[in-house]
Amino acid sequence: MSKQIIAPSFLSCDFGRIKEEVEYYNLTQAEWFHLDVMDGVFVPNISFGMPIIQAIKKHSQKPLDVHLMIVNPEKYISAFRDAGADNITIHAEASHHLHRAIYQIKETGAKAGIALNPATSVESIYDILEDIDIVCLMSVNPGFGGQKFIYKTLEKIKKIKSEIISRNLNTLIEIDGGVGLENAETILQAGADVLVAGNSIFKSQDPKSTIEKLKAIEAFKSF
Ligand code: DX5
Numbered sequence: 001m002s003k004q005i006i007a008p009s010f011l012s013c014d015f016g017r018i019k020e021e022v023e024y025y026n027l028t029q030a031e032w033f034h035l036d037v038m039d040g041v042f043v044p045n046i047s048f049g050m051p052i053i054q055a056i057k058k059h060s061q062k063p064l065d066v067h068l069m070i071v072n073p074e075k076y077i078s079a080f081r082d083a084g085a086d087n088i089t090i091h092a093e094a095s096h097h098l099h100r101a102i103y104q105i106k107e108t109g110a111k112a113g114i115a116l117n118p119a120t121s122v123e124s125i126y127d128i129l130e131d132i133d134i135v136c137l138m139s140v141n142p143g144f145g146g147q148k149f150i151y152k153t154l155e156k157i158k159k160i161k162s163e164i165i166s167r168n169l170n171t172l173i174e175i176d177g178g179v180g181l182e183n184a185e186t187i188l189q190a191g192a193d194v195l196v197a198g199n200s201i202f203k204s205q206d207p208k209s210t211i212e213k214l215k216a217i218e219a220f221k222s223f
């Protein structure tokens, strides 16, 4: 089993020092930079769009993991790819034609992710599991950083992990929201591959060492 991927969520960064922030995180063990795009319609908050992603791309040495919390994501897939996205994750709840949207993402050369809100069951994507590179399980209701981890997510991780294993797939399970040093081991033990963490990294005393600690966790895997 390969080591967990750590993806700091830049929603919690200091946007006035974006270049310095990116350069700092370039030198950490973080593998991906997680970028949250919010439109104020799909979620009750507005964050940033293409210009900020372009600015981050200019300085980043890591793949950009772009999480679209927007309605009509299909409309903007190529624009986000052009802005520098390496992974593009859209919400199952935001698209009526997920299968088509996944292939739209793949045609750009990006990896395709599907995010599920806490109220959306993992079974709802079983028929397209083979087509997806990343399943992002939201462990908070999307829209804001710094919320509490919803523990019910652990059951969803276990369920989809066993489905992925039984079908012999390489789909990565990403967990987004309320992840930190206090619960990372349990989350990894349940079957997560990618940990997104905003506040627990950016607001910590020493973000670099927090990432090292998250990376060093050896979870007992029951699968
Ligand atoms: C929530 C976002 C998350 C958020 C995570 O809507 O999708 O990526 O930045 O932040 P924390 O880790 O602080 O919960």
Ligand code: ZN
Residues within 6 Å of the ligand: 009, 034, 035, 036, 067, 176, 196
């Ligand atoms: Zn996110």
